[in-house]
Amino acid sequence: MEDKSNETPQHKLPRSRKRVLTLLAWATAAVLVICGGTGGYLYWKLNGNIKTVDINSALGSDRPAASTTGAMNILILGSDSRSGGNSKVAGGTDDGTARSDTAMVIHVNEAHTHADVVSIPRDTLVTRPTCGTKAGASGVMFNTAYEVGGATCAVKTVESMTGLRMDHYIEVDFEGFAKLVDALGGVTVTTTVDINDTDSGLHLKAGTHKLTGQQALDFVRTRHGVGDGSDLGRIELQQQFVKSLMSQVQSLGLLTDPVKLYELASTATSAITTDSDLGSVTSLVSFAESMKKIKSADITAVTMPNTTAPSDPNRVVALEPEATELWTALQNDVAVPESVKALQSADPATSVSASTAG
Template sequence: MSAESTPIPGKPGGKGRRRKPRSKGRKGLLVTAWVAAGIVVLGGTGAGYLYFKLNGNIKSVDIDQVLGSERPEKVDNGSENILVLGSDTRSGSTNKELGGGADDGSARSDTAMVIHVYKGHKKATVVSIPRDTLIDRPECTDTDGKEHDAASDVMFNSAYSTGGAACAVKTVESMTGIRMDHYLEVDFSGFEKLVNELGGVTVTTTKDIKDTDSHLDLKAGTHELTGAQALGLVRTRHGVGDGSDLGRIQLQQAFIKALVKQVKEVGLLTNPKKLYDLADTATKAVTTDSDLGSVNSLVSFASGLKGISPENMTMVTMPVRYDPADPNRVIVQETKAQQIWTALENDRTIPRSATEGTATGQAKGVVTS
């Protein structure tokens, strides 16, 4: 964090900590595990070989066992909270090429979303947590049993790179005071393959988007994005808004709605081969908590999500402000953030005041579905 960088135009400048621009390998990734799980509802209707093959694709981690009882209590009001992460693991040639950097076996999470599914499962709120948020990370134990010390004034996404899924969940629960009922994760290659299996996703851009880092060059207008283009879109930060991670989050949130719409319109039940290919890709792409670590569990879980339409999805970003000491970092606006977490804990709509007057990245409305 001590290296030099140029402040992002349009954001508060000033002297203080600076750093060099991020490499391609540190770009974020839209997490589509929620949608992938919805596809598994259809794929899980098979039997015999197909069932066991899909079941064998799913990777899971036992979050409950690692974290133990020192967690927020589960709220019994019919709602669910899911932490959804995107990982850019460098392990393997495909992810190395997509994520950039060396094949060092490391993994980072550059996208994090808390999805709150309201009682009745007819609507949901998605709260994006900026990866550049400075936080106090709690001490935690990873799934291999290794203990990690607490740390102050560190980036949010250091939780995952330090201790994996378990530390990421513990950090989010520490920040929000809310129990995460489930955990879902997807990687670069899984995301790209999923979009390709869907036959692309249609989006409309209201402005030209060109970002050499994410290899995206789109003119204003309607586009049917391939998997590679979609990955470029959700990794883009320098081509829109103020060039920050907050702008990228705005693109990711718009793309989620377009993707959900595409899944609902693709007509899977009339095409058994496409249905199976999508289910195969989806189950290979996701890592889940142990409670969701089977096709049967994913079927049950996703059945409760498939009735939520894009119109009933509220997208917000955790309230933050730019760090006056470093414009490449953001700081939580605690009072406003607490309004969000309190509302979700009580299964209520987030008040408008919680998201007004916060840093936005200035990219809202650049992409529509």
């Protein structure tokens, strides 16, 4: 979830993503894993909350082959749409457009015991393939693919960039994100520096804070208040926040509070858009069950290797050969190369701790 400004300076290679997250999508699915006892009506209502996109039918056969081993790739997008209630929580007006300003590719290994999380900076210049009636283009920003052709074009662009088939797609918008945090009772973060960002409206002293949904949205969107003001620093805040969000979900003791359980499940299912294969409570539960062996220590998280674009100091391009080495490793279901890990420098703007919200 980012703001719509595309004037983000990029000055250095991505920082370390350290022991990161199981992702907002997994937090959503984890809430649903224990929804089996809510009854037929509630189950039907939760199913009706989920919005879907039939990406497989739209893309057809002109895409990378699906894995036959059980390995899996998921594309997570954060939309900056201002439609509906999004303009109220994020500011701005609805001009009928939206971009995918947060993008993470999650590769789950064959045994479903390890996951690699790769963030794609929104300001990456890419070659966008033809999407429906929209002609392809080179040297355009990655996040415009969603604007041009929605989820389908975003998936097609990622598959073209990576050579990986995206088996699933999950999208979250501003309003859904804020509502989920509020339903959790807030999420606690600890910052190691003061954050003062007049653009996002976030002002936090160094220390521990329990954030409301609105504050959490401002936190994951901030970039001017920390680091060098680049989108790369913001990626780190987002990844660390999701780790805290996961811890918050796990600490709530939902089995003993069915009312809270339903409230969270209803909010979570209303907050996401998925591919049609994942677009039911049953499918989300199965998806979450397949991930339950993966713990924080089993996750490797990096940003796609990148460097400042020669044509524009405010944009980045894939750094070669490291970017290709990364995608090839995931295609072959092997570990992230050391050449890629070496690019991640430890310089976090914040650390995150989680506690049960009261």
